[in-house]
Amino acid sequence: MMDGSTQVHVRNAALVADALAGLTADAKTLSPKWLYDHHGSALFEEITRLPEYYPTRTEAGILHANADALAGLVPQGGALVELGSGASVKTRTLLDASGHMGAYVPIDISRDFLFETAEGLRATYPALDIVPVVADFTAPVSLPAALTELPKVAFFPGSTIGNLTPEGAQALLSGVRAWAGIEAFILGADMVKDTQTLVAAYDDAQGVTAEFITNILRRLNREAEADFDLAAFDYRATWNAALTRIDMELVSNRDQRVRVAGHSIDFAAGEPIHISAARKYTPDSLAALAGAAGWDVRHRHVDAAERFSVAVLTPKA
Numbered sequence: 001m002m003d004g005s006t007q008v009h010v011r012n013a014a015l016v017a018d019a020l021a022g023l024t025a026d027a028k029t030l031s032p033k034w035l036y037d038h039h040g041s042a043l044f045e046e047i048t049r050l051p052e053y054y055p056t057r058t059e060a061g062i063l064h065a066n067a068d069a070l071a072g073l074v075p076q077g078g079a080l081v082e083l084g085s086g087a088s089v090k091t092r093t094l095l096d097a098s099g100h101m102g103a104y105v106p107i108d109i110s111r112d113f114l115f116e117t118a119e120g121l122r123a124t125y126p127a128l129d130i131v132p133v134v135a136d137f138t139a140p141v142s143l144p145a146a147l148t149e150l151p152k153v154a155f156f157p158g159s160t161i162g163n164l165t166p167e168g169a170q171a172l173l174s175g176v177r178a179w180a181g182i183e184a185f186i187l188g189a190d191m192v193k194d195t196q197t198l199v200a201a202y203d204d205a206q207g208v209t210a211e212f213i214t215n216i217l218r219r220l221n222r223e224a225e226a227d228f229d230l231a232a233f234d235y236r237a238t239w240n241a242a243l244t245r246i247d248m249e250l251v252s253n254r255d256q257r258v259r260v261a262g263h264s265i266d267f268a269a270g271e272p273i274h275i276s277a278a279r280k281y282t283p284d285s286l287a288a289l290a291g292a293a294g295w296d297v298r299h300r301h302v303d304a305a306e307r308f309s310v311a312v313l314t315p316k317a
């Protein structure tokens with residue numbers, strides 16, 4: 001795997017600007033989108049295979065059990081457009097169930113990982129047009145002009161919606177609602193459940209999630225001229241009942257000063273940097289989110305224990 005010592009150090013202006021804004025705020029934050037460099041994307045795939053990380057297995061089971069109905073939402077010759085596609089592992093369940101789709105459009109911010117994944121998919125599905133798009137879905141996403149006329153279904157699995165703020169989630173759903181030819185939205189969302197199960201899923205015994213979150217500091221050292229000592233921050237995952245979300249933070253384990261792109265950032269011992277949240281839904285909160293963005297929940301596919309939900313949204317009349 002790549003690490004900071006083997007890569008060229010290229011200053012990433014967007015990362016520098018975002019990191020300085022977040023780290024100079026009263027409550028320090030970093031955006032989770034910076035977790036996904038190539039190493040981060042590979043670590044996330046490792047997380048999906050952890051025994052504690054039930055969301056991937058549960059969602060994959062739901063997709064498998066309902067593959068025909070879900071793949072059938074895409075009209076003949078239409079496109080399946082996936083937001084935050086990563087390794088597109090679950091997508092294969094839908095692609096395998098469909099002999100009729102015209103195009104698969106994986107969208108991701110992790111460029112090299114996206115293109116590698118697209119190559120693998122082309123080998124397995126030679127008749128399908130695979131059109132990878134590098135984009136940040138926290139801003140409006142424009143699709144290639146050739147796809148404009150195609151009927152399309154959006155796919156947003158992985159409970160990635162939970163990493164967005166409520167406003168961000170609504171903006172994303174509204175943005176997709178405005179795409180030309182959009183017919184449905186398949187949305188994977190994790191549900192509220194007991195605290196122990198939730199915390200264990202985000203703080204695994206092998207420490208892979210801690211490594212994934214801490215990797216953001218390694219990235220800052222490489223791409224934002226920072227000098228974080230990775231051993232001086234501890235990973236913490238907590239359930240925030242009021243906001244129905246898991247908070248993932250790195251906590252400074254001593255008083256320290258860090259340099260980021262020529263600026264000094266002071267940390268007190270015990271001070272956290274909020275990196276990522278994983279919001280959990282109830283059937284009502286999911287319906288409210290969808291409704292506010294112009295969608296009806298036509299159906300919710302769930303597992304037997306209702307741990308996870310794959311909702312089919314359709315445009316409100």
Ligand SMILES: C[S@@+](CC[C@H](N)C(=O)[O-])C[C@H]1O[C@@H](n2cnc3c(N)ncnc32)[C@H](O)[C@@H]1O
Binds near residue numbers: 083109
């Ligand atoms: C939680 S993973 C889910 C991966 C895969 N869809 C799954 O279900 O296993 C989130 C994915 O979204 C991508 N991602 C995160 N933030 C993003 C953003 N702002 N814009 C585009 N992609 C983003 C990451 O690179 C990663 O591949």
